[in-house]
Amino acid sequence: MNDQTHLIVGPGALGRLLALSLAEVAPVALAGRRTLPAIQTLTTPDGSRRSRRVATFEVGRLPSATPAFVHLTTKAYDAEAAYAAVMARLAGAPTLVLWQNGYRVQPDLDRRHPGPVLCASTTEGAWLAGDDGVVHAGRGVTYVGDLANRHSRRCLELATLLGQAGLAADAVEDIETRLWHKLAVNAAINPLVARFRIRNGQLRDRPFRPMVERVIDEVARIMAAEGISPPAGGWDALVWRVVAATAGNRASMLQDVLAGRPTEREAILGPLLAAARRHDIAAPCLSELDDSLLVAPSQR
Ligand SMILES: NC(=O)C1=CN([C@@H]2O[C@H](COP(=O)(O)OP(=O)(O)OC[C@H]3O[C@@H](n4cnc5c(N)ncnc54)[C@H](OP(=O)(O)O)[C@@H]3O)[C@@H](O)[C@H]2O)C=CC1
Numbered sequence: 431m432n433d434q435t436h437l438i439v440g441p442g443a444l445g446r447l448l449a450l451s452l453a454e455v456a457p458v459a460l461a462g463r464r465t466l467p468a469i470q471t472l473t474t475p476d477g478s479r480r481s482r483r484v485a486t487f488e489v490g491r492l493p494s495a496t497p498a499f500v501h502l503t504t505k506a507y508d509a510e511a512a513y514a515a516v517m518a519r520l521a522g523a524p525t526l527v528l529w530q531n532g533y534r535v536q537p538d539l540d541r542r543h544p545g546p547v548l549c550a551s552t553t554e555g556a557w558l559a560g561d562d563g564v565v566h567a568g569r570g571v572t573y574v575g576d577l578a579n580r581h582s583r584r585c586l587e588l589a590t591l592l593g594q595a596g597l598a599a600d601a602v603e604d605i606e607t608r609l610w611h612k613l614a615v616n617a618a619i620n621p622l623v624a625r626f627r628i629r630n631g632q633l634r635d636r637p638f639r640p641m642v643e644r645v646i647d648e649v650a651r652i653m654a655a656e657g658i659s660p661p662a663g664g665w666d667a668l669v670w671r672v673v674a675a676t677a678g679n680r681a682s683m684l685q686d687v688l689a690g691r692p693t694e695r696e697a698i699l700g701p702l703l704a705a706a707r708r709h710d711i712a713a714p715c716l717s718e719l720d721d722s723l724l725v726a727p728s729q730r
Protein backbone atom coordinates (compact mmCIF):
# COMPACT_ATOMS: atom_id res chain seq x y z
CA MET A 431 0.00 0.00 0.00
CA ASN A 432 1.38 3.48 -0.85
CA ASP A 433 0.21 7.11 -1.13
CA GLN A 434 -1.46 6.37 -4.49
CA THR A 435 -3.51 3.42 -3.24
CA HIS A 436 -7.31 3.24 -3.15
CA LEU A 437 -8.04 1.28 0.03
CA ILE A 438 -11.54 -0.22 -0.09
CA VAL A 439 -12.95 -1.10 3.32
CA GLY A 440 -15.93 -3.46 3.18
CA PRO A 441 -15.30 -6.20 0.61
CA GLY A 442 -18.97 -6.85 -0.20
CA ALA A 443 -20.81 -6.47 -3.50
CA LEU A 444 -20.12 -2.78 -4.05
CA GLY A 445 -16.61 -2.91 -2.53
CA ARG A 446 -15.49 -5.75 -4.79
CA LEU A 447 -17.06 -4.16 -7.88
CA LEU A 448 -15.14 -1.00 -7.06
CA ALA A 449 -11.90 -2.88 -6.31
CA LEU A 450 -11.96 -4.96 -9.49
CA SER A 451 -12.88 -1.94 -11.63
CA LEU A 452 -10.40 0.51 -10.11
CA ALA A 453 -7.61 -2.08 -10.16
CA GLU A 454 -7.50 -1.62 -13.96
CA VAL A 455 -6.34 2.00 -13.55
CA ALA A 456 -4.91 2.49 -10.03
CA PRO A 457 -3.28 0.60 -7.15
CA VAL A 458 -6.01 -0.98 -5.01
CA ALA A 459 -6.19 -2.80 -1.67
CA LEU A 460 -9.26 -4.44 -0.17
CA ALA A 461 -9.79 -4.72 3.60
CA GLY A 462 -12.42 -6.70 5.48
CA ARG A 463 -13.20 -8.39 8.77
CA ARG A 464 -11.76 -11.66 7.45
CA THR A 465 -9.23 -12.73 4.81
CA LEU A 466 -10.58 -13.20 1.31
CA PRO A 467 -8.97 -15.02 -1.63
CA ALA A 468 -6.52 -12.70 -3.43
CA ILE A 469 -7.81 -13.79 -6.86
CA GLN A 470 -11.25 -12.22 -7.38
CA THR A 471 -13.51 -12.59 -10.42
CA LEU A 472 -15.79 -9.90 -11.83
CA THR A 473 -18.71 -11.01 -14.02
CA THR A 474 -19.63 -8.03 -16.19
CA PRO A 475 -23.22 -7.09 -17.18
CA ASP A 476 -22.64 -8.71 -20.61
CA GLY A 477 -21.69 -11.99 -18.90
CA SER A 478 -17.92 -12.00 -19.49
CA ARG A 479 -15.62 -12.93 -16.59
CA ARG A 480 -12.39 -11.20 -15.61
CA SER A 481 -10.13 -12.46 -12.81
CA ARG A 482 -7.40 -10.48 -11.15
CA ARG A 483 -5.18 -10.50 -8.09
CA VAL A 484 -6.07 -7.86 -5.49
CA ALA A 485 -4.12 -7.09 -2.31
CA THR A 486 -6.45 -8.22 0.48
CA PHE A 487 -6.07 -7.47 4.20
CA GLU A 488 -7.85 -7.97 7.46
CA VAL A 489 -8.55 -4.48 8.83
CA GLY A 490 -6.73 -5.29 12.08
CA ARG A 491 -3.53 -6.16 10.13
CA LEU A 492 -3.45 -3.21 7.74
CA PRO A 493 -0.04 -1.60 7.23
CA SER A 494 0.08 1.95 8.60
CA ALA A 495 1.05 3.66 5.29
CA THR A 496 -1.51 6.34 4.35
CA PRO A 497 -3.42 5.54 1.13
CA ALA A 498 -4.67 8.31 -1.18
CA PHE A 499 -8.33 7.32 -0.74
CA VAL A 500 -10.20 5.19 1.78
CA HIS A 501 -13.50 4.02 0.25
CA LEU A 502 -15.95 2.90 2.93
CA THR A 503 -18.27 0.35 1.31
CA THR A 504 -19.88 -1.35 4.31
CA LYS A 505 -23.61 -1.20 4.97
CA ALA A 506 -24.61 2.02 6.76
CA TYR A 507 -25.04 0.28 10.14
CA ASP A 508 -21.43 -1.06 10.00
CA ALA A 509 -19.80 2.14 8.76
CA GLU A 510 -18.90 3.74 12.11
CA ALA A 511 -17.19 0.62 13.44
CA ALA A 512 -15.33 -0.01 10.17
CA TYR A 513 -14.18 3.63 10.04
CA ALA A 514 -12.90 3.51 13.64
CA ALA A 515 -11.08 0.21 13.07
CA VAL A 516 -9.39 1.43 9.91
CA MET A 517 -8.39 4.84 11.23
CA ALA A 518 -6.88 3.16 14.31
CA ARG A 519 -4.43 1.45 11.91
CA LEU A 520 -3.58 4.27 9.48
CA ALA A 521 -1.23 7.17 9.93
CA GLY A 522 -2.30 10.48 8.34
CA ALA A 523 -5.65 11.68 7.00
CA PRO A 524 -6.53 10.13 3.61
CA THR A 525 -9.51 11.29 1.54
CA LEU A 526 -12.52 9.34 2.81
CA VAL A 527 -15.24 8.34 0.33
CA LEU A 528 -18.63 7.28 1.75
CA TRP A 529 -20.66 4.98 -0.52
CA GLN A 530 -23.59 4.23 1.81
CA ASN A 531 -27.25 4.68 0.92
CA GLY A 532 -29.33 6.88 3.21
CA TYR A 533 -28.16 9.98 5.05
CA ARG A 534 -26.95 8.89 8.46
CA VAL A 535 -23.28 8.08 8.06
CA GLN A 536 -22.44 11.08 5.84
CA PRO A 537 -23.00 14.06 8.18
CA ASP A 538 -21.50 12.21 11.17
CA LEU A 539 -18.26 11.13 9.47
CA ASP A 540 -17.98 14.43 7.61
CA ARG A 541 -17.71 16.12 11.02
CA ARG A 542 -15.30 13.56 12.49
CA HIS A 543 -12.81 12.73 9.76
CA PRO A 544 -9.67 14.93 9.80
CA GLY A 545 -9.16 14.76 6.00
CA PRO A 546 -11.46 15.49 3.02
CA VAL A 547 -14.75 13.56 3.01
CA LEU A 548 -16.48 12.80 -0.30
CA CYS A 549 -19.88 11.16 -0.74
CA ALA A 550 -20.74 8.86 -3.62
CA SER A 551 -24.32 8.11 -4.63
CA THR A 552 -24.49 5.25 -7.12
CA THR A 553 -27.10 3.40 -9.14
CA GLU A 554 -24.65 0.62 -10.09
CA GLY A 555 -26.03 -2.81 -9.16
CA ALA A 556 -23.85 -5.63 -7.83
CA TRP A 557 -24.21 -8.84 -5.86
CA LEU A 558 -21.75 -11.31 -4.39
CA ALA A 559 -20.91 -14.66 -5.96
CA GLY A 560 -19.18 -16.43 -3.08
CA ASP A 561 -15.93 -15.39 -1.42
CA ASP A 562 -14.04 -14.90 -4.67
CA GLY A 563 -16.46 -13.23 -7.03
CA VAL A 564 -18.87 -10.41 -7.69
CA VAL A 565 -21.52 -9.97 -10.37
CA HIS A 566 -21.93 -6.50 -11.88
CA ALA A 567 -25.66 -6.93 -12.47
CA GLY A 568 -26.54 -3.54 -13.94
CA ARG A 569 -24.75 -0.43 -15.04
CA GLY A 570 -25.65 2.88 -13.43
CA VAL A 571 -24.17 6.28 -12.72
CA THR A 572 -22.19 7.44 -9.71
CA TYR A 573 -22.31 11.04 -8.47
CA VAL A 574 -19.40 12.26 -6.36
CA GLY A 575 -19.45 15.39 -4.25
CA ASP A 576 -18.68 16.75 -0.80
CA LEU A 577 -21.23 18.24 1.54
CA ALA A 578 -19.71 21.74 1.73
CA ASN A 579 -18.20 21.89 -1.79
CA ARG A 580 -14.69 22.37 -0.44
CA HIS A 581 -13.07 19.49 -2.34
CA SER A 582 -14.27 19.94 -5.93
CA ARG A 583 -10.89 19.03 -7.45
CA ARG A 584 -10.70 15.81 -5.44
CA CYS A 585 -14.28 14.95 -6.54
CA LEU A 586 -13.38 15.55 -10.18
CA GLU A 587 -10.22 13.46 -9.83
CA LEU A 588 -12.21 10.54 -8.43
CA ALA A 589 -15.07 10.83 -10.95
CA THR A 590 -12.53 10.87 -13.80
CA LEU A 591 -10.77 7.79 -12.44
CA LEU A 592 -14.08 5.92 -12.01
CA GLY A 593 -14.91 6.77 -15.62
CA GLN A 594 -11.53 5.41 -16.78
CA ALA A 595 -12.29 2.26 -14.75
CA GLY A 596 -15.55 1.76 -16.68
CA LEU A 597 -17.95 3.09 -14.03
CA ALA A 598 -19.80 6.17 -15.37
CA ALA A 599 -19.37 9.01 -12.88
CA ASP A 600 -19.85 12.76 -12.52
CA ALA A 601 -18.54 15.23 -9.96
CA VAL A 602 -21.48 17.29 -8.67
CA GLU A 603 -22.05 20.28 -6.39
CA ASP A 604 -25.40 19.12 -5.01
CA ILE A 605 -24.52 15.74 -3.54
CA GLU A 606 -26.61 16.33 -0.39
CA THR A 607 -29.74 16.87 -2.50
CA ARG A 608 -28.92 13.80 -4.59
CA LEU A 609 -28.46 11.66 -1.46
CA TRP A 610 -31.87 12.85 -0.16
CA HIS A 611 -33.48 12.11 -3.53
CA LYS A 612 -32.12 8.55 -3.47
CA LEU A 613 -33.21 8.24 0.14
CA ALA A 614 -36.76 9.28 -0.87
CA VAL A 615 -36.83 6.57 -3.54
CA ASN A 616 -35.50 3.98 -1.09
CA ALA A 617 -38.04 5.06 1.57
CA ALA A 618 -40.95 4.72 -0.87
CA ILE A 619 -39.87 1.32 -2.23
CA ASN A 620 -37.72 -0.66 0.20
CA PRO A 621 -39.76 -0.88 3.43
CA LEU A 622 -42.99 -1.78 1.59
CA VAL A 623 -41.44 -4.47 -0.60
CA ALA A 624 -39.60 -5.85 2.44
CA ARG A 625 -42.78 -5.93 4.51
CA PHE A 626 -44.92 -7.60 1.84
CA ARG A 627 -42.08 -9.64 0.28
CA ILE A 628 -42.82 -8.52 -3.25
CA ARG A 629 -40.77 -7.43 -6.25
CA ASN A 630 -40.51 -3.70 -6.93
CA GLY A 631 -42.87 -3.80 -9.93
CA GLN A 632 -45.76 -5.19 -7.82
CA LEU A 633 -45.94 -1.82 -6.05
CA ARG A 634 -47.79 -0.55 -9.16
CA ASP A 635 -50.75 -2.86 -8.39
CA ARG A 636 -53.41 -2.82 -5.71
CA PRO A 637 -53.34 -2.93 -2.75
CA PHE A 638 -49.79 -1.52 -2.76
CA ARG A 639 -50.11 1.49 -5.08
CA PRO A 640 -52.11 3.66 -2.61
CA MET A 641 -49.62 2.74 0.13
CA VAL A 642 -46.73 4.02 -2.01
CA GLU A 643 -48.69 7.20 -2.74
CA ARG A 644 -49.26 7.85 0.97
CA VAL A 645 -45.53 7.35 1.68
CA ILE A 646 -44.63 9.73 -1.16
CA ASP A 647 -47.01 12.37 0.29
CA GLU A 648 -45.35 12.14 3.70
CA VAL A 649 -41.84 12.18 2.19
CA ALA A 650 -42.70 15.21 0.02
CA ARG A 651 -43.98 17.19 3.03
CA ILE A 652 -40.89 16.35 5.08
CA MET A 653 -38.53 17.25 2.20
CA ALA A 654 -40.28 20.59 1.68
CA ALA A 655 -39.90 21.41 5.38
CA GLU A 656 -36.21 20.43 5.25
CA GLY A 657 -35.69 22.67 2.21
CA ILE A 658 -34.71 19.79 -0.11
CA SER A 659 -35.74 20.79 -3.63
CA PRO A 660 -37.93 18.23 -5.42
CA PRO A 661 -36.61 16.43 -8.50
CA ALA A 662 -37.62 17.77 -11.93
CA GLY A 663 -41.07 16.30 -12.54
CA GLY A 664 -41.79 15.83 -8.81
CA TRP A 665 -41.42 13.04 -6.24
CA ASP A 666 -44.18 10.86 -7.73
CA ALA A 667 -42.58 10.77 -11.16
CA LEU A 668 -39.15 9.95 -9.69
CA VAL A 669 -40.42 7.07 -7.56
CA TRP A 670 -42.61 5.51 -10.27
CA ARG A 671 -39.79 5.83 -12.82
CA VAL A 672 -37.46 3.85 -10.54
CA VAL A 673 -40.21 1.29 -9.78
CA ALA A 674 -40.65 0.74 -13.53
CA ALA A 675 -36.91 0.58 -14.21
CA THR A 676 -36.37 -1.96 -11.41
CA ALA A 677 -39.70 -3.82 -11.71
CA GLY A 678 -38.11 -7.28 -11.59
CA ASN A 679 -35.77 -6.48 -8.66
CA ARG A 680 -35.86 -7.86 -5.16
CA ALA A 681 -34.82 -4.63 -3.43
CA SER A 682 -31.83 -4.70 -1.08
CA MET A 683 -34.02 -4.41 2.04
CA LEU A 684 -36.16 -7.38 0.97
CA GLN A 685 -32.99 -9.40 0.38
CA ASP A 686 -31.74 -8.44 3.85
CA VAL A 687 -35.05 -9.43 5.48
CA LEU A 688 -35.18 -12.76 3.61
CA ALA A 689 -31.58 -13.52 4.66
CA GLY A 690 -32.30 -12.57 8.31
CA ARG A 691 -29.72 -9.72 8.13
CA PRO A 692 -30.15 -6.25 9.63
CA THR A 693 -31.63 -3.70 7.22
CA GLU A 694 -30.55 -0.13 6.44
CA ARG A 695 -33.83 1.04 8.05
CA GLU A 696 -32.10 3.51 10.33
CA ALA A 697 -30.09 5.19 7.55
CA ILE A 698 -33.11 5.48 5.23
CA LEU A 699 -36.16 6.05 7.46
CA GLY A 700 -34.20 7.51 10.40
CA PRO A 701 -33.32 10.88 8.80
CA LEU A 702 -36.90 11.30 7.50
CA LEU A 703 -38.50 10.52 10.85
CA ALA A 704 -36.03 12.80 12.65
CA ALA A 705 -36.87 15.63 10.22
CA ALA A 706 -40.61 14.97 10.67
CA ARG A 707 -40.19 15.31 14.45
CA ARG A 708 -38.11 18.49 14.05
CA HIS A 709 -40.80 20.12 11.90
CA ASP A 710 -43.76 18.63 13.80
CA ILE A 711 -45.05 16.80 10.73
CA ALA A 712 -47.18 13.67 11.18
CA ALA A 713 -45.63 10.68 9.43
CA PRO A 714 -47.85 7.71 10.37
CA CYS A 715 -47.00 5.56 7.31
CA LEU A 716 -43.24 6.00 7.68
CA SER A 717 -43.48 5.32 11.44
CA GLU A 718 -45.52 2.18 10.87
CA LEU A 719 -43.07 0.91 8.26
CA ASP A 720 -40.18 1.65 10.58
CA ASP A 721 -41.90 -0.33 13.35
CA SER A 722 -42.56 -3.25 11.00
CA LEU A 723 -38.84 -3.44 10.21
CA LEU A 724 -37.90 -3.39 13.88
CA VAL A 725 -39.69 -6.68 14.50
CA ALA A 726 -37.29 -9.62 14.85
CA PRO A 727 -36.92 -11.63 11.60
CA SER A 728 -38.52 -14.74 13.18
CA GLN A 729 -41.70 -12.79 14.12
CA ARG A 730 -42.27 -11.19 10.71
N1 LIG B 1 -24.78 -3.67 -3.88
C1 LIG B 1 -25.25 -2.67 -4.63
O1 LIG B 1 -25.58 -2.88 -5.81
C2 LIG B 1 -25.37 -1.28 -4.09
C3 LIG B 1 -25.08 -0.98 -2.75
N2 LIG B 1 -25.22 0.33 -2.31
C4 LIG B 1 -24.91 0.68 -0.93
O2 LIG B 1 -23.55 0.33 -0.68
C5 LIG B 1 -23.38 -0.11 0.68
C6 LIG B 1 -22.75 -1.50 0.67
O3 LIG B 1 -23.68 -2.40 0.08
P1 LIG B 1 -23.28 -3.87 -0.39
O4 LIG B 1 -21.94 -3.91 -0.99
O5 LIG B 1 -24.42 -4.39 -1.18
O6 LIG B 1 -23.23 -4.62 1.03
P2 LIG B 1 -22.57 -6.03 1.39
O7 LIG B 1 -23.31 -6.54 2.58
O8 LIG B 1 -22.47 -6.90 0.17
O9 LIG B 1 -21.08 -5.64 1.80
C7 LIG B 1 -20.74 -5.01 2.97
C8 LIG B 1 -19.35 -5.50 3.34
O10 LIG B 1 -18.88 -4.75 4.45
C9 LIG B 1 -18.14 -5.64 5.26
N3 LIG B 1 -17.96 -5.10 6.61
C10 LIG B 1 -18.88 -4.93 7.59
N4 LIG B 1 -18.30 -4.42 8.70
C11 LIG B 1 -16.99 -4.27 8.41
C12 LIG B 1 -15.88 -3.80 9.16
N5 LIG B 1 -16.00 -3.40 10.43
N6 LIG B 1 -14.67 -3.77 8.55
C13 LIG B 1 -14.53 -4.19 7.27
N7 LIG B 1 -15.54 -4.66 6.52
C14 LIG B 1 -16.76 -4.70 7.08
C15 LIG B 1 -18.95 -6.90 5.22
O11 LIG B 1 -18.16 -7.98 5.66
P3 LIG B 1 -18.74 -9.38 6.25
O12 LIG B 1 -18.67 -10.29 5.05
O13 LIG B 1 -17.74 -9.68 7.29
O14 LIG B 1 -20.11 -9.12 6.74
C16 LIG B 1 -19.26 -6.97 3.74
O15 LIG B 1 -18.21 -7.59 3.03
C17 LIG B 1 -24.79 -0.05 1.30
O16 LIG B 1 -24.99 1.16 1.98
C18 LIG B 1 -25.71 -0.13 0.09
O17 LIG B 1 -26.98 0.47 0.34
C19 LIG B 1 -25.61 1.35 -3.14
C20 LIG B 1 -25.93 1.08 -4.44
C21 LIG B 1 -25.83 -0.23 -5.02
Ligand SMILES: CC(C)(CO)C(=O)C(=O)O
Binds near residue numbers: 616619680682683
Ligand atom coordinates in the same frame (compact mmCIF):
# COMPACT_ATOMS: atom_id res chain seq x y z
C1 LIG C 1 -33.61 1.52 -6.28
C2 LIG C 1 -33.73 0.24 -5.46
C3 LIG C 1 -35.02 0.23 -4.70
C4 LIG C 1 -33.69 -0.84 -6.49
O1 LIG C 1 -34.07 -2.09 -6.03
C5 LIG C 1 -32.57 0.17 -4.49
O2 LIG C 1 -31.76 1.07 -4.41
C6 LIG C 1 -32.43 -0.95 -3.52
O3 LIG C 1 -32.80 -2.09 -3.82
O4 LIG C 1 -31.91 -0.66 -2.42
